[in-house]
Amino acid sequence: MPDTEPHFIVSSRVNDGLCDCCDGSDEWNNVLLPKDLIIKVKNKKSSVYQGPCENKCAKIIQMNQENYKIKQLGKRLKKSYLQxxxxxxxxxxxxxxxxxxxxxxxxxxxxxxxxxxxxxxxxxxxxxxxxxxxxxxxxxxxxxxxxxxxxxxxxxxxxxxxxxxxxxxxxxxxxxxxxx
Incomplete structure (x- = not known):
């Protein structure tokens, strides 16, 4: 993910049909899961993404920034609760x-x-x-x-x-x- 340290994934997870990287770079060969292993996801916010992979890095960064802001606000409020x-x-x-x-x-x-x-x-x-x-x-x-x-x-x-x-x-x- 941009602005973070790189993480390594084991070779068995590369081109396996599951998107491990937020930008889909681990699925460069566009391998798809066999039909009997495809998870039919109704919730678009699922944490398991299957090929073909989309670049979701910007959405993840935005969500992390929003969560960070809420946590920072919470830390400030813990110190002095308002009436x-x-x-x-x-x-x-x-x-x-x-x-x-x-x-x-x-x-x-x-x-x-x-x-x-x-x-x-x-x-x-x-x-x-x-x-x-x-x-x-x-x-x-x-x-x-x-x-x-x-x-x-x-x-x-x-x-x-x-x-x-x-x-x-x-x-x-x-x-x-x-x-x-």
Missing amino acids: AAGVLDNKAYTVCPFESVKQQQFPHPARVLGRRPQWKHVLPYKYVLQMVAGDADLCPDGISRTTNIHFICGLNDKVTQILEDDRCLYIVKFSTPAAC
């Missing part, structure tokens, strides 16, 4: 990941739904930021208010959904490039 707020059911929510989550139902004062962030392992390779409110913000039956923030990949920092999953257990879906 995001949403209004649901006449309640205003203020979500500051790694600081606090508050609920405001006018004209009443704001209620803290969580502080003291801590990563919680919920599934293999999946973590949730759990925030528990202090003793001053307990539910009427003495249970601590808890907010679990689920980070999902997105272009902007914003709250996409807030649910009270169980009494005094709040679930926040937070879209951010930092999760990409």
